[in-house]
Amino acid sequence: QVQLVESGGGLVQAGGSLRLSCAASGRFFSSYYMGWFRQAPGKEREFVAAISWGGGNTYYADSVKGRFAISRDNAKKTVYLQMNSLKPEDTAVYYCAAQGGTRASSDYTKYDYWGQGTQVTVSS
Numbered sequence: 001q002v003q004l005v006e007s008g009g010g011l012v013q014a015g016g017s018l019r020l021s022c023a024a025s026g027r028f029f030s031s032y033y034m035g036w037f038r039q040a041p042g043k044e045r046e047f048v049a050a051i052s053w054g055g056g057n058t059y060y061a062d063s064v065k066g067r068f069a070i071s072r073d074n075a076k077k078t079v080y081l082q083m084n085s086l087k088p089e090d091t092a093v094y095y096c097a098a099q100g101g102t103r104a105s106s107d108y109t110k111y112d113y114w115g116q117g118t119q120v121t122v123s124s
Helices: none
Strands: 002-007 010-013 018-026 033-039 048-051 056-058 068-073 080-085 092-099 116-124
Touching: 002 033, 002 092, 018 033, 018 048, 018 116, 033 068, 033 080, 048 068, 048 080, 080 092
Parallel strands: 010 116
Antiparallel strands: 002 018, 018 080, 033 048, 033 092, 048 056, 068 080, 092 116
């Protein structure tokens, strides 16, 4: 069992930056692939980024590649999402999720545990 709590969301102007954090509790955090997803009003939940157990492999949606960076600190049981050059279309609730599989997935149905989400609003 893994509990996830996101933080770091807020209101930022276009071109600005935010760093989201996701703190995990429970055992075996380092054995989970971790992902970030987002959901805007009226839209489906979409994949943003994922990271492998040890952090050596990262995966990004095309829409955020080159602007966002996912990382993790297994000693702190925390995963991060550094978001730079933010755009109004990045506005959404951002969720972190844990997947107990053997490879990263962009399919949100493959993830086992979810946080409550944190709102990110980018003004133009």
